[in-house]
Amino acid sequence: MTNPQLNVHGELTHLLATEGLPREILIHILDTAATFVGITDREVKKIPLLRGKSVFNLFFENSTRTRTTFEIAAKRLSADVINLDITRSSTAKGETLLDTIDNLCSMHADMFVVRHAMSGAPYLIAEHLKRMGKHDIHVVNAGDGRHAHPTQGLLDMYTIRHFKKDFEPLTVAVVGDILHSRVARSDIHALKTLGVAELRAVGPKTLLPSEFSHLGMRVFHNLEEGLKDCDVIIMLRLQNERMNGALLPSVSEYFGHYGLSPEKLAYAKPDAIVMHPGPINRGVEIASEVADGQQAVILDQVTFGIAVRMAVMSILAGN
Amino acid sequence: MTNPQLNVHGELTHLLATEGLPREILIHILDTAATFVGITDREVKKIPLLRGKSVFNLFFENSTRTRTTFEIAAKRLSADVINLDITRSSTAKGETLLDTIDNLCSMHADMFVVRHAMSGAPYLIAEHLKRMGKHDIHVVNAGDGRHAHPTQGLLDMYTIRHFKKDFEPLTVAVVGDILHSRVARSDIHALKTLGVAELRAVGPKTLLPSEFSHLGMRVFHNLEEGLKDCDVIIMLRLQNERMNGALLPSVSEYFGHYGLSPEKLAYAKPDAIVMHPGPINRGVEIASEVADGQQAVILDQVTFGIAVRMAVMSILAGN
Amino acid sequence: MTNPQLNVHGELTHLLATEGLPREILIHILDTAATFVGITDREVKKIPLLRGKSVFNLFFENSTRTRTTFEIAAKRLSADVINLDITRSSTAKGETLLDTIDNLCSMHADMFVVRHAMSGAPYLIAEHLKRMGKHDIHVVNAGDGRHAHPTQGLLDMYTIRHFKKDFEPLTVAVVGDILHSRVARSDIHALKTLGVAELRAVGPKTLLPSEFSHLGMRVFHNLEEGLKDCDVIIMLRLQNERMNGALLPSVSEYFGHYGLSPEKLAYAKPDAIVMHPGPINRGVEIASEVADGQQAVILDQVTFGIAVRMAVMSILAGN
Numbered sequence: 001m002t003n004p005q006l007n008v009h010g011e012l013t014h015l016l017a018t019e020g021l022p023r024e025i026l027i028h029i030l031d032t033a034a035t036f037v038g039i040t041d042r043e044v045k046k047i048p049l050l051r052g053k054s055v056f057n058l059f060f061e062n063s064t065r066t067r068t069t070f071e072i073a074a075k076r077l078s079a080d081v082i083n084l085d086i087t088r089s090s091t092a093k094g095e096t097l098l099d100t101i102d103n104l105c106s107m108h109a110d111m112f113v114v115r116h117a118m119s120g121a122p123y124l125i126a127e128h129l130k131r132m133g134k135h136d137i138h139v140v141n142a143g144d145g146r147h148a149h150p151t152q153g154l155l156d157m158y159t160i161r162h163f164k165k166d167f168e169p170l171t172v173a174v175v176g177d178i179l180h181s182r183v184a185r186s187d188i189h190a191l192k193t194l195g196v197a198e199l200r201a202v203g204p205k206t207l208l209p210s211e212f213s214h215l216g217m218r219v220f221h222n223l224e225e226g227l228k229d230c231d232v233i234i235m236l237r238l239q240n241e242r243m244n245g246a247l248l249p250s251v252s253e254y255f256g257h258y259g260l261s262p263e264k265l266a267y268a269k270p271d272a273i274v275m276h277p278g279p280i281n282r283g284v285e286i287a288s289e290v291a292d293g294q295q296a297v298i299l300d301q302v303t304f305g306i307a308v309r310m311a312v313m314s315i316l317a318g319n
Numbered sequence: 320m321t322n323p324q325l326n327v328h329g330e331l332t333h334l335l336a337t338e339g340l341p342r343e344i345l346i347h348i349l350d351t352a353a354t355f356v357g358i359t360d361r362e363v364k365k366i367p368l369l370r371g372k373s374v375f376n377l378f379f380e381n382s383t384r385t386r387t388t389f390e391i392a393a394k395r396l397s398a399d400v401i402n403l404d405i406t407r408s409s410t411a412k413g414e415t416l417l418d419t420i421d422n423l424c425s426m427h428a429d430m431f432v433v434r435h436a437m438s439g440a441p442y443l444i445a446e447h448l449k450r451m452g453k454h455d456i457h458v459v460n461a462g463d464g465r466h467a468h469p470t471q472g473l474l475d476m477y478t479i480r481h482f483k484k485d486f487e488p489l490t491v492a493v494v495g496d497i498l499h500s501r502v503a504r505s506d507i508h509a510l511k512t513l514g515v516a517e518l519r520a521v522g523p524k525t526l527l528p529s530e531f532s533h534l535g536m537r538v539f540h541n542l543e544e545g546l547k548d549c550d551v552i553i554m555l556r557l558q559n560e561r562m563n564g565a566l567l568p569s570v571s572e573y574f575g576h577y578g579l580s581p582e583k584l585a586y587a588k589p590d591a592i593v594m595h596p597g598p599i600n601r602g603v604e605i606a607s608e609v610a611d612g613q614q615a616v617i618l619d620q621v622t623f624g625i626a627v628r629m630a631v632m633s634i635l636a637g638n
Numbered sequence: 639m640t641n642p643q644l645n646v647h648g649e650l651t652h653l654l655a656t657e658g659l660p661r662e663i664l665i666h667i668l669d670t671a672a673t674f675v676g677i678t679d680r681e682v683k684k685i686p687l688l689r690g691k692s693v694f695n696l697f698f699e700n701s702t703r704t705r706t707t708f709e710i711a712a713k714r715l716s717a718d719v720i721n722l723d724i725t726r727s728s729t730a731k732g733e734t735l736l737d738t739i740d741n742l743c744s745m746h747a748d749m750f751v752v753r754h755a756m757s758g759a760p761y762l763i764a765e766h767l768k769r770m771g772k773h774d775i776h777v778v779n780a781g782d783g784r785h786a787h788p789t790q791g792l793l794d795m796y797t798i799r800h801f802k803k804d805f806e807p808l809t810v811a812v813v814g815d816i817l818h819s820r821v822a823r824s825d826i827h828a829l830k831t832l833g834v835a836e837l838r839a840v841g842p843k844t845l846l847p848s849e850f851s852h853l854g855m856r857v858f859h860n861l862e863e864g865l866k867d868c869d870v871i872i873m874l875r876l877q878n879e880r881m882n883g884a885l886l887p888s889v890s891e892y893f894g895h896y897g898l899s900p901e902k903l904a905y906a907k908p909d910a911i912v913m914h915p916g917p918i919n920r921g922v923e924i925a926s927e928v929a930d931g932q933q934a935v936i937l938d939q940v941t942f943g944i945a946v947r948m949a950v951m952s953i954l955a956g957n
Contacts, residue, residue, distance in 0.1 A: 041746070042690070043690065044689055044690030045690045045691070045692065045746060046689065046690040046718075051363055051365065052361075052362065052363030052364045052365040052395075053364070054364065054391060054394075064722060064723055064724075065741070068720055068722065068742075068745070069745065071720055072692060072718070072720060072745055072746075075692075075718040075720075076690075076718070080365075080391070080394040080395070082387055082390055082391060082394075084383060084387065085383055086383075095597075095598035095599070096601070099597075099598065099599065099601075100598075102618055103384070103597060103598075103618070103621050104387075105618075106618040106619070106621035106622045107387070107388065107391055107621060107622070107624075107625050108360070108364060108622070108625065278733075278737075278741060279733035279737065279738075279741075280733070280737065282734070282737075299740055299741070299743075299744040300744070302741050302744035302745060303744045303745070303746070305745075306745050306746065370682055370684065371680070371681065371682030371683045371684040371714075372683070373683065373710060373713075373714075399684075399710070399713045399714070401706055401709055401710060401713075403702060403706065404702055405702075414916075414917035414918070415920070418916075418917065418918065418920075419917075421937055422703070422916060422917075422937070422940050423706075424937075425937040425938070425940035425941045426706070426707065426710055426940060426941070426943075426944050427679070427683060427710075427941070427944065
């Protein structure tokens with residue numbers, strides 16, 4: 001089976017998931033992002049790499065924050081950005097997803113940034129583009145269902161490399177609602193490809209998928225044990241709606257067991273970094289002292305996220 | 320009576336309808352559009368013709384698709400595009416339409432792209448601008464009530480000319496809900512001006528306006544007869560809401576009588592082209608085999624639509 | 639106490655209110671705006687002063703009109719403008735205001751244009767930025783609660799200076815719902831700083847704050863008396879929702895007492911100008927004959943408003 005993310009020359013043509021992404025491409029994205037980190041600090045934060053290109057933000061699931069990061073990244077590359085309000089569009093009038101895509105292709109779209117509640121929707125679009133011979137139109141998955149959120153995974157890798165240099169010696173703990181988290185999936189696949197020493201899944205049984213033991217992860221249901229001697233802690237956002245169901249006890253009980261307090265953090269290495277994809281729930285999965293503390297790199301993740309998205313877009317447009 | 324679309328030199332100053340548009344201006348728009356078709360294929364799809372101009376999208380009736388085509392066209396001409404969310408604006412607070420227009424004029428607007436549920440709203444704005452002496456501000460009608468959708472009419476003319484070269488020998492059938500269709504009105508007036516050999520209206524009695532016989536159209540209530548030996552078939556979108564009323568039987572019955580199936584299409588000339596303004600209702604007014612078939616030029620219409628809108632905007636800005 | 643609007647060099651670093659704005663800075667903004675008035679008349683209404691800068695419109699309270707004026711101003715300065723739909727964003731998901739700000743800072747925002755229903759919200763953001771050492775990120779208050787709307791105040795000063803040259807000899811009447819009006823507060827503080835001869839508050843007792851007598855304003859409950867020999871009349875918009883409460887009698891009774899009719903206007907000086915922040919309620923606080931009459935400068939205010947906002951943004955970005 002061919003890799004739907006790569007073209008016939010083995011170059012990245014869509015970014016759909018960190019799973020299946022060759023190590024050298026992953027590293028190439030991080031290296032390219034490093035060249036963009038400086039640009040965002042300059043007086044004029046704009047380079048003409050995507051000038052005249054039309055980037056469409058197709059957010060079938062609403063996310064102002066993620067859409068904004070892609071909009072900023074595309075505008076700093078000088079692209080024209082068109083935000084489609086999908087909930088009010090032709091798709092809402094009953095047009096099929098692929099008819100919408102065909103129409104936008106006919107308007108000479110260059111890139112689709114797609115968020116969709118349905119896992120696999122960006123693949124469906126990528127396959128369709130291939131079938132139609134549209135090899136110069138690129139898809140970036142901005143989050144599909146519980147499946148993948150690859151730019152978040154990549155910016156997390158960038159952040160880890162920035163602070164820890166090498167992946168090989170690291171012990172990394174992913175903590176919280178891994179079952180419903182596309183961020184966790186994207187992080188875990190990237191971390192495995194980059195070869196960290198130990199990868200841990202920490203959380204209540206009801207929020208850990210059973211598949212993780214055969215992914216080579218160590219599973220912990222106790223936060224202190226799970227954090228012990230970790231170099232990197234990736235906290236996940238707890239979706240409020242999980243609280244309503246039978247999956248979880250109360251917020252305070254959750255925080256007591258799995259919330260990252262200064263006391264819990266002390267079990268990790270003294271120089272461990274604390275990451276979170278945001279938006280954070282203070283006092284739910286993370287204490288304010290930790291979120292605002294010296295070890296938190298949550299806002300660095302946001303900064304690097306712009307550079308990583310610029311890197312992905314410029315690599316896709318160049319291939 | 321003076322033509323409200325033309326200035327004192329007989330040049331296009333507003334695009335309000337294809338009705339009353341002189342043949343030479345109509346041809347000039349199509350010829351100008353032809354120069355833009357190439358640009359949208361280039362690496363950098365941007366020309367500075369409208370640089371520094373402020374184009375306002377005033378969509379009093381929501382249409383993400385049409386708004387997007389105008390936004391793309393304006394951005395490729397390097398204009399600044401401002402989308403006004405009218406439903407949440409001052410107009411919603413009780414300000415009159417013309418007070419809103421006066422305000423935007425005072426902000427040095429250069430062009431208004433107007434969609435409105437009320438037939439004639441763009442005329443009202445154009446007349447007001449003339450009365451106020453604002454001769455350098457231009458109005459493009461992006462669809463007003465059941466009245467007109469001139470850029471759709473023009474892109475349809477572009478598509479027909481692209482595939483059929485000359486209008487004179489053609490037999491053109493407009494099929495479906497002509498009664499409620501501003502697209503049909505804009506097509507019919509343009510086709511008459513361009514002088515096609517025969518113009519047909521095909522549909523159930525309840526969806527054909529009585530005025531059409533004296534417009535010189537041949538009326539058919541049978542699809543096979545209506546399509547016989549046609550060169551061009553313009554299918555119209557069937558609004559779902561029509562089904563609720565007494566105007567139409569069920570969807571399946573409608574498709575059986577007026578849906579364009581491969582069998583029905585066979586009545587037309589073998590090289591007939593099938594057009595549709597989109598979004599299509601597969602299995603309602605058109606079969607998927609036809610929509611995706613060799614004779615369909617529906618996506619070409621979309622591509623040409625960007626070039627035609629660029630042409631209209633650049634002609635207006637130049638006059 | 640230090641002035642939160644000024645940096646350590648006494649330069650404007652945030653625009654939060656006209657209150658506390660030194661006279662020389664106020665005049666500098668008006669003088670800078672004068673240089674931009676010409677630009678908006680040019681063929682290419684664009685200058686590269688903010689090229690590569692990212693301006694975020696953070697409208698926690700919806701206002702399409704005000705947002706549009708800032709968007710136009712920023713785009714004419716060549717900035718990248720990002721409109722955040724706050725009601726659908728992370729803030730709506732429970733993220734705190736300051737966490738949202740921290741995130742946008744991490745994306746290398748350069749300027750926040752903030753409208754908020756809560757008085758003081760822009761101050762909160764400005765203080766937070768100072769505390770975080772983000773001295774190169776600027777806040778413009780686009781209206782906070784009943785507190786301030788400084789760009790409206792400044793454009794009103796620009797308009798008065800344009801038509802009346804000097805402030806010193808002027809008698810200025812502010813008429814209507816002063817109690818709930820941030821526009822009135824911003825005008826009054828600016829007018830006091832600029833030193834008008836006489837400042838009047840005109841309106842029903844229920845809509846005049848008690849604090850105004852010690853602000854040195856003359857208070858009038860009779861419109862004819864209040865307008866007598868005025869040079870400048872600033873009408874305020876009457877919020878419809880005030881009518882529902884006990885604060886006011888019916889619309890027609892209000893218009894009878896405080897609506898600006900031609901007869902009432904005759905009490906002012908013959909060359910008095912009539913201002914209004916818009917959108918106007920015809921027949922409520924102002925008669926159509928006056929709004930459309932020779933003495934109204936309401937649309938000039940809109941034009942100058944773009945230039946004043948360009949001036950504020952360019953001064954902030956330069957400091």
